[in-house]
Amino acid sequence: MAAVAALYDEFKKLGVEVLAMSTDSRFVHKIWQEQELSKMVSGGVPFPMLSDAGGKIGAIYGVYDEEAGVDIRGRFIIDPDFVIRAMEVLTPEVGRNPEELLRQIKAFQHVRATGEVTPSGWQPGQVTLKPGPALAGRVWEVWKP
């Protein structure tokens, strides 16, 4: 949470709204913000912290662990048409990489704006691919890992 909050300006620049969700109540979110998050990141977490009572929303999104009664780490990129573009789900011990999240958002925004596709590990400014019959079998000419 704090790692995403620290990069919040970058998310804002990309026009991204961040929503965080756990099975904790809104009261606990408030106290976590005041007691800990605000000490990790100046001003605390600037995006809404949602309460998934009973894990009902997490269950629909495939991240609710019934045995533990919590939502595991899962993040979803949703585009302006309300279509889910990406999901990443991890067991709780390993935290996520917000830089990779930013990279994926930039790639999806580029694809949406241009109709091009982005090869593995693409970063803004690097070569993209224009899918079509002419490219079949000739990707090696324009892109190598």
Next chain:
Amino acid sequence: MPELKEGCVKPARGPIVPAAESAVPAAGVTSSQEVRKMTARVGKEAIDFEANAFIAGVGFQPVKLSDYKGKWIVLCFYPGDFTFV
């Protein structure tokens, strides 16, 4: 925005099932088909929901995913407040 009057228990709607899908299933529609419709998948429309939220500088407020329709959204689930990672 003025803070809403706050009680100890405030039900939120949770997942919001499209009307057509929440209707009594037609004969021949299996429960697994119902479940499949209600599972988030890439390339498919996100499933809307409403949840109670804490927003810094605002307070407590219900939030609907579809309030953000038309924008790029990152939805992050995590195991719990005060956990370690």
